[in-house]
Amino acid sequence: MTPFEYSHKFKKLRYLGSFMGRKLVHTNLQILYHCNFRCRICGFWHDFYQNTARLSLNQVKIISEKLNQIGPQIISIGGGEPLLHPEIVDIVRVLARCHFPVMICNGWFVTERIARELFSAGLDEISVSVDFADAMKHDAQRGVYGAFDRAVHALQILHANRVRPDQRVHMITVIMDDNLPEVEPLIRLCRKMGITYLVTLYSGSRGAKTLRPPVSDPSALLRRLKRKYNDFVALSGYLAGFSAAIRGEHPNRCYAGKNLCNIDNKGDVSLCIDTIHRPVGNILNEEAGAIRKKLVAAFHGNSCRSCWTSCRGSIETMMYGKAFIHSLLDYYRMVRAIEL
Ligand SMILES: C[S@@+](CC[C@H](N)C(=O)[O-])C[C@H]1O[C@@H](n2cnc3c(N)ncnc32)[C@H](O)[C@@H]1O
16 A cells, blocks of 8 residues: 555545544635636625635645644635635645545636646545536626636546546536526536536525526426436435425524534634634634534524535535435445546
8 A cells, every 4th residue: 555545545534433423524615715707606706805815825734734633624625716826736735634625616727737736736526617508608607708618628627637536527517596407418518528517506695696486396307317317426315405495495404513614715714605704713823622612602503594505415415314325325426436
């Protein structure tokens, strides 16, 4: 076994322990808010955020070490546009020592060189956002001409430049009021490229779009598509929650604070990305144990059920869902190695 394989296995074992103990296992990390896109579903490109600082490499090191005291995390690196951070490769390398870094990007800045560097640094998974199969609609939604073409090209480059078979490349779509019919053509596009497909549900607290009630039953449609295409790898249990969530009738409580959390560009820790304006503490200035306790206290006091984004829904499905074995098989499809 190489030293890398040994430390990767050790990380996985520790993660499994945290998962079985239902501890904190997923952290969203906004390393900066700068963005070259002007998405209708997101407000982070407004002046209020654009004039704020980014996390330095040294601050990311501190965050990584403190999180490691709580337990290894899947760290979802986002923003803003994470590839605008000049130290992004080193950030991935630092996080990969103790955690599982994954990333969501808009695809604009992906080149062969950056793809190879990110994967060599230890990135486990990368998703590129694509919301419509129609290029003009995607560009309009993202506010930048050429966004669709660059995103699709990025997916091809990323898939071709992986350095380990278990590094996965996904397309991810935010399901909104007007793009359900786009899902099947997008899955077909992924199939052609040899990559896989994920969805997340629009959260109304961040964007300018309305949460119009669906004309059909989105859960039924999405689950039918999942049965039809094995390239569609979102968890069935997660998809099952879409219809109720859109109707505002989600039955379950939210486990943010207990199993997942958010850290922003100042090191402020909140339950989730929708509550960054109500931090429970700051991980750069406080001990890891104190942060964990504050998160758990906030979890107990939280009655919010308003979103059903994939970070929340996937963890809830895996940890608390009824069909654990089925979800495990589903999860395997999401992370299984795909030949280089
Ligand atoms: C905030 S973005 C940051 C990464 C990158 N700039 C991008 O566009 O992919 C991370 C993910 O959240 C999604 N997103 C943005 N606004 C959202 C909202 N209001 N509800 C749900 N997902 C949202 C994006 O489409 C993307 O898939």
